Structure formats: structure tokens, C-alpha cells
Amino acid sequence: MASETKEIGVREIPRYDKWLVFSLQHLFAMFGATILVPYLVGLSPAVALLSSGLGTIAYLLITRGQIPAYLGSSFAFIAPILAASAMSGPEGAMVGSFLAGIVYGLVALLIKTSGVGWVLRILPPIVVGPVIIVIGLGLAGVAIDMAMNDPAAGTYSTTHFLVALITLTITILATMFFKGFFSLVPIMFGIIGGYITAFLFGLVDYSPVQEAKWFALPDVLVPFVTYTPVFSKEIVFIMVPIAVVTIAEHIGDQMVLSKVVGKNFIKTPGLHRSLLGDGAATIIASLIGGPPNTTYGENIGVLAITRVFSVFVIAGAAVLAITFAFIGKFAALITTIPTAVMGGVSILLFGVIASSGLRMLIDNEINIGLKRNLIISSVILVIGIGGAFIQVTEQVQIAGMALATIIGMILHQILPEKEVSYGKKAMFEAE
Template sequence: MALNTKEVGIREVPRIDKWIVLSLQHLFAMFGATILVPYLVGLSPAVALLSSGLGTLAYLLVTRGQVPAYLGSSFAFIAPIIAASTLNGPEGAMVGSFLAGLVYGLIALVIKAYGVNSIMRFLPPIVVGPVIMVIGLGLASVAIDMAMNEPVSGEYSTIHFIVALITLTITVLASMFFKGFFSLVPIMFGIIGGYLSALMFGLVDFQPVLDASWFAAPDVIVPFVTYVPAFSWEIAFIMVPIAVVTIAEHIGDQMVLSKVVGKDFIKKPGLHRSILGDGVATIIASFLGGPPNTTYGENIGVLAITRVFSVFVIAGAAVLAVAFSFVGKFAALISTIPTAVMGGVSILLFGVIASSGLRMLIDNEINIGLKRNLIISSVILVIGIGGAFIQVNDNIEIAGMALATIIGIILHLILPEKAVSYGKKTMFESE
């Protein structure tokens, strides 16, 4: 339920006690998803919290304190980070994240100069929707492997699968039946409930928490300090196309946020500023070893329920995230979460990502019965999920989601009757 019944404006500062509670509420809303991403890709959850907090503060500065949005780990980059890390370790993934952040900046400049349709004419719902579905469905095997198999041996484990199913059940029940703010944090309830069930089955080793100190600096990965970054065309092809898709998602988030708050953030402070803020936050994450950042729907939900739009509350949540990243026992506790628990949560979460792509097609009233739309969506889905790739040379490979995105855009540009791929009239409609 809402902690505040009176609307608090964007520039209002709540009383200190309410300020802390409301900021904690935002932190809890983003916490489960933000730590899940680094857990899945082998990065530090503590660093993810640090980069999330610093990225949000940077976002607020870039948008001149006019957009109450919190940024957390992006799920769209899970598979690309895993692929980039396989090629060049986590350092390679950070180089890719940096390049993705630069793309945000470049597109922000284009939007500032030529308007949003200059970009969105290349990204109709018939391209973006199926690519989002590929992002979710492409990770399905990862979720099932974590849920069913023993992490060390990789063999099937009934106990692990039971814990995963318990976690999934709790997450589903929390999503369906909890009301108000609690309905926004089903991942948190799922992880906590799954963790307790794993504890009962003896899958949790609590010793690392006991051994950890209360204060510990996050294990950051800093370019030219802990490693020397090296450019790779293959990593660029893996990461950069996904940034184009997440920008389309960002625009959707900004439209929803504008409706919730009652202000047109597309016009003021301008879409170019919010996209640039996303890019700066992602670059900050790449300098620290965290996953790329993006605006969070959970936090938009918190704004809608509480009617507290204060950027000072958002900034407070960011500061708390940074503070938590330096609590050693907290980071150790996250590391003790069994993979089965994360697998159980991921079964629902990755499905929700895929379903959100389907929802984009439905919301925009895309007629899949039309040959143009059927062809584009079908090709994107099979190439993306099937794992197709183009081997340019021994060092460069364009694969998976990146290849599906590129081919989807090309098909949209060359096939006739472009208007049908935009569905109902929106700001994304081709001019």
C-alpha cells in the first residue's frame, strides 16, 4: 500500500523520516532484478548496486533533475554480456558496454537534431517486439539449466528442481495476489522464499557471510587500472545492436512515466536528455565492472502507487544503493543464494521479457496476418532463437540477437508497405 496519500512534486523534498522510508522503498523495488543480472552473467552484485546508484545520480544530473527515474541492471544485455565474456572475459563485456553507452549518446544527438522519428522509423514494433521476444526466449535454456541441474557437476538434481519450483510458485503468487507496493517486488519475495526453502534442503552455505567483514569495497573492474581495454569488432557487433533495441524500450518507458507523473518528459527536458542519461549511466557501469543500466518499470510502478514523484527520493535510493554496495556481509549473503533459487525466478522473469515483446505487438495493434509483418517477425524469431551467425573472419562473428536485429531492420527497410509495421498511429510512425 502507498506510504503517502498526498502527491509530492518532482522538486519537493519530503520530511527526513519519510524521505528515508520512501527511498528504501525504491531501492527494494529495483533490488531483486538488479542483483539477478550480475548473478547470471558472473559479475559482482555489489558492483551492480554501486554502478546503479552512481548511474541514477548521473541520470538525474543529465536530465536536470526533471525526470524521477531510477536505473538498474538491464536484462536485454544478459546474453550479450555472457557472449562477450566468453570471448574476452568480463573486461571484454565492459568494453562492449562502453560502446553501447556511446551509441546512446550518438542517438541522443541525432534525436536532438532531427527528432525522435529520425530513429524510430528504423525500429517499428514489428522489429522491436520480436527482438524483445528473442531476448527472453533465448535465455530460456539458461533458466532451466540453473533450475534443474547441480551447479558443480551439471547433473540433474531433483532437490534443486524442487527448490526452483518453490521459488517460482512464491514469485507467481506474489505477482498475482499481493497488492500495492508488494505487488511490485515479487522477485524479492521469490528470492527470499526460495532461499529459505534452499536452507531447509541444506543447499545454503552460510559460512561466507560469517567470514565476511561488515565493510568491504566492491570488487570493481577499472580500465587502465585493473586491465587494459582492447577494442574488438566482434564484441561491438554483439553489444551495440542491443543498445538500439533498449533505446526503443526507453522511449516506451518515458511515455509511460510521462502519463504517470502528468508531464511530457519527451518534450521537457527532452528525449535526447533522458537517452543521454541512460548512456552516461551505462558508461559509468562499464568503468566499474557493472552491467549496462536502464530505467526500471518497477520504480515507475512505485511512483504510480505512492504519487511521490520527488527526484530527491530517487536520489536517496541511489545513495542507499551505493552505501549497501560497501557492506561486505551483504555482498557475501547474495553470493550464498543457490543457483536453483535464481533459476526459479528466471523461469518467470525471462518469460515475462518475451511476453512484453508480444505485448508490444498487441498494444500497437500489429496485424501479423499481413505478409510483411509475418515475414519480418518470423525471420527475427528463428534467427535469434536458433543461434544463427555470420562468420566475417577468424575474429569477427555476428550472432544471435545482434544478427536478428540487423536483419529485422534491413527487412523493414526493403519490404514494401512500411506503414502496416507501425500499427496504430503513434509517435513511432514513419513520416
């Protein structure tokens, strides 16, 4: 497709007969992962689509229409949302998401006033890479549980596991052998193929679709309207530290996006604007009951292949996502996807997240053979995946990914020979 499509600049408006097609590509690219997150944490997929569209539009406005980035549901917040929801219900998770968005805004303000260098100094690749690995492998148990067990009985099911393995196989084949645009949406093909398989095995219940209306308001959670928000120390310690991880991911995405488009987005419109846009998108999601948002690598891949960089195309995808959120039968259809199907695609997707952490270490030429790097990465991995926690009070814990990130940052500051932990440091510096 790249060879057939003339490059379209960031502020160019494509021909109307192609605009819809280009926007649909971005919608499909983000769709599988975006609806998977709310599916895993018990939130509404329709609200996730709504918050994704609204968040992306807010991002484009805040970055002055200069960065062609689409925002979707963040995987980094899956475990924290599950923990917060178990403690205070989904309403508690929304409060935590709101606070995480505020952290984005505060960091954006600091970067605006003091520059970006300090952020990059405390979050080198040797810390960020292993933490991303923890994000993926920390969710491995969730994927396997969904793949192997009958959700109704809570016990092992050969049928469900077989459906999950077939779904995984289809996803792998789509990833390996599909070309062009189709290579960007293997998760979608996996879900569709797995859904058909689950239907043949009798695991699909269509009654929610039959009962749903064509047009319906998404099941939003609005503070002071549908619930009264309650702030607690527990929620703060569970959700807010994850913002450090996602900020690091955001910086990486901006670096890659800058290379793809050929513009330094860290410099213009500035990392502070892109972070503020990301934080605003997360705050918007928290105000309507959606999962936190983040920039999506899948959509950066679409940009790289199509060479269509227009922010108007990104905005079109956002409008389409909002539209789909109000189609009741579509939202109901999403809820009929069996857990085994989602478990199958999650096995690969969570592994890919972990592998992207390895890629960060490789791309930055981090030498794990050096004692300093070996110590930092090893400690982060075992603490993050092993489930270590610090009991602050009877109700408050600092656990998992957050604890691993904090300890990794501390080790980076106190161990000697800091320079070896940055690798190709120029990749992490603004021009």
C-alpha cells in the same frame, strides 16, 4: 497506497519522516532484477548496486532533475556479456559496455540536431516487440539450466529442481495475490522464500558471510588500474548492436513514464537528454565492472501506485544502493543464494520479458494477420531464438539478438506498406 498518499511532484521534497520509506520502496523494487543480472553473468552484485546508484544520480543530473527514473542492470546485455566474457573475460565485456554507452551518446547527439522522428521510423513496434521477445526466450535455456542442474556436478538434480519449482511457485503467488507495494516486489519474495527453502534442503553455504567484513570495497574492475582494456572487432560486433535494442526499450519506458507522471518527457527535457543519461550510466558501470544500466519498469510501477514522483526520492534510493554496495556481509550474503533459487525466479522473469514484447504489439494494435507484419515478426523470432549468425571473419560473428534486430530493420525498410507496422503510431511520436 495510492489512496493514502498525496501526489508529490517531480521537484518536491517529501517530509523527512517519509523520504526514507519512499526511497526504500524504489530500492526493493529494483533490487531483485538488478542483482540477478550480475549473478547470471559472473559479475559482482555489489558492484552492480554501486553502478546502479551512481548511474541513476548521473541520469538525474543530465536530465536536470526533471525525470524521476531509476536505472538498474539491463537484461538485454546478458547474452552478449556471457559471449564477450567467454572470449575476453569480464574485462572484454566492460569494453563492449563502454562502447555501447558511447553509441547512446551519439544517438542522443543526432536526436538533438535532427529530431526524434528518424529513430521511431526505423524501430517500429513490429521490430521492437519481437526483439524483446527474443531477449526473454533467448535466455530460457539459462534459466532452465540453473533450475535443473547441480552447479557443482553439472548434472541434473531433483533437489535443485524442486527448490527452483518452489521458488517459482512463491513468486507466482506473490505476483498474483499480493496487493499495493508488495505486488511490485514479487521477485524479492520469491528469492527470500526460495532461499529459506534451499536452506532447509541444505543447499546454502554461509561461510562467505562469516568470512566477510562488515565494510568492504566492492570488487571493482577499473581500466588501466586493475586491467588494461583491449579493443577488438569481436567485442564490438557482440556488444554494440544491442544498444539499438535497448534504445528502443528506453523510448518505450519514456512513453509510459510520461503517461504516469502527466508530462511529456520526450519533449522536455527531451529524449536526447534521457538517452544521454542512460548512456552515461552504462559508461559509469563499464568503468567500475558493473553490467550496463537501463531505466526500470519496476520503478515506474512504484511511481504509478504511490503517486510520489519526486526526483529526490529517486536520488535517495540511489544513495541507499551505493551504501549497501559497501556492506561486505550484505554482498557476501547475495553470493550464497543457490543457483536453483535464481533459476526459479528467472523462469518467470525471462518469460515476463518475452511477454512484454507481446504487450507492445497488442498495445500498438499491430495486425499480425497482415503478411508484412507476419513476415517481419516470424523472421526475427526464429533468427534470434534459433541462434543464427553471420561469420564476418574467423573471429567475428553477428549473432542472435543483434542479427535479428538488423534483419528486422532491413525487412521493415524494403517491404511495402510500411504504415501497417506502426499500429497506433501516435503513441511513438513526440507531441
